[in-house]
Amino acid sequence: MMRAGPVTAPEGREGVSKVLAEMCYRGAGEYDSRGLSEALDGLGLQRGGGAAGEMASFGGALLADNLGKALELHADIIRRPKLPDAELEPVVALALQDLEALEDAPARKMFVHLKRAYYTSQHGRSALGKSETLERLSADALREDHARRYSPDGAILSVAGRFDWDWLKGAVGARFGDWTGSGPSAPEPEYRVASHYEHVEQETAQEHIGLTYASIPPRHPDRYAARLAIGVLSGGMGARLFTEIREKRGLVYSVSASPSEVRGHGTIMCYAGTTPERSQETLDVLVQELRRLGEGVEAEELERARVGLLSSLVMQGESTSARARAITSDYFYLGRVRSLREIREGVEGVTPEAIVDHLARHPAENFTVTSLGPRKLTVPA
């Protein structure tokens, strides 16, 4: 992972991050595009990663025996991509198609608008870029961007699964030890502090509603209290949003609230997809439930949210891919990696009072709301 996502892209070139990450697979080191794909397939690598938000990441899941060869190939992909002129056109064509496909994915499109409406800094940028800037990209611009942003400065390498630590240190040292350079400076997140509403008129069958508001940054001591507060709202079948909005009233097929973070800032992000007729009531009940949370939670609600979080923590521990992602994310946002035990103890230590205290200091208010669909809504005062 490197700090080469759209957030740190040059002005007017957001889409370069995704195009560059894709171009790195079009030949690197001694391999041409075809040869590289075949070499990766030969390792049984299930490719993961991509460029989004603050990060560009490379990697995937594969059998432990192939780790050494995978590190070798990734050193080529990241440090020595060929970035050939001839591959630029098909890669840009794909990026334009992905952007165009957003028109057929209204929920995803709504989130692009919501993020852009909330963040006034580069953090609101979409990884998809814009068609006019994508079309203007040259192979030279990609090479320049690669030299500037693909650097060891702030880069994180995470490995989970079966490996020997001393062997890994040696293998990484041999492939990346002589890598030098400084990376792009990370901008500070800036965001809307007053309520705000935007409607995107579109002839969709459903109305897609997004709502976000400021919560705590990743390194805040209330971290576990905030996570459990959201667990009371959303997660299980007995959680409040599911019960009030979906089960009792049949208003929406899906409704959720979850924490969303960038470095230095955190928000709560909510989504509901419903029919245009039920959309105003859905937004009203959603806002009401967010505010009602500050009035207190029952001990049983907290307990269920806790069991749900601990249960998914254990399951995450079983998946090497999920564990590798968690390691990267901890290191990026917190500057260190938490053990599963530390997280468990943090989750176990939260009391109902701690949640109420947290919500008194960080109430649900000053909502940024975006709706996409046939109907313009009114955000409850």
Next chain:
Amino acid sequence: MMRAGPVTAPEGREGVSKVLAEMCYRGAGEYDSRGLSEALDGLGLQRGGGAAGEMASFGGALLADNLGKALELHADIIRRPKLPDAELEPVVALALQDLEALEDAPARKMFVHLKRAYYTSQHGRSALGKSETLERLSADALREDHARRYSPDGAILSVAGRFDWDWLKGAVGARFGDWTGSGPSAPEPEYRVASHYEHVEQETAQEHIGLTYASIPPRHPDRYAARLAIGVLSGGMGARLFTEIREKRGLVYSVSASPSEVRGHGTIMCYAGTTPERSQETLDVLVQELRRLGEGVEAEELERARVGLLSSLVMQGESTSARARAITSDYFYLGRVRSLREIREGVEGVTPEAIVDHLARHPAENFTVTSLGPRKLTVPA
């Protein structure tokens, strides 16, 4: 898992399967709707399952210590749901919304049309049902359907993870041992044997193309040869469809081919999403690549497909949820469960000649094609 998916639903009531599966969570045994949701959340259960195709399934992932209580709750959910009149309206409202949401999900909608175009038997039904039949559902109809289709006849229970076999047999016996009744008879799959094309005109940004054709049934001895043939076409970055359609020509953002099975019949199902301008070329190249496969595969291509399959097999073995799904599916389609070792040996035993032989007997032909988007296409002769 029971044979209570839309395939075995009464005529004109396809949607009942999904509504009934949802209604089973609205109170069962001693629990009302709210109490049941809270009890499941209290176990940290991450609910899985649903009704689709031939099956209705219930279950989820949870910590091993809670397995006994989860079996107890599921005996209530499956055998003693309350199916209360008052919950029917919100549940039907949700089912109608899910059906309506299809209009905003063109790729998913295209597959509904493709399946309906290919299968002339009930196997072509969508789990979503139709609005007129959903609206006509009564609580009595649900109770009648529950009595008829939720039965131990053909039901499969699969558990993967940490448990004691003798303890499990006892626990299942106590909860399900006295369950009696016979289930619905499973219809034979019938499908189109000649080429067929359907276009669904819709003002989408992308053109969505689906193509399917008959392959071998699940119990066929060519099983591994067929799977590897598709692996040569689709799967890794070096696979033919990805290389020819995405990498070289930049025609589509996503393109894939994969096996799809019902009991007694199997097909290959392909998907490509592209711009209307590139859609005809995409379909042409897709058909060309499917036919070219019969001309032979290189040893290296086969080897890459093999490594990819074996690699994902190992990863599947690490996930208890994936393993439980594989056990159900093996038992349902094959009548027995394959060990990971048996599958590995099956995959390892396939030669390039076996693939060519298989494709000679089961060539890619007589395509059923569906396109959804602004442009009507011509299927190459």
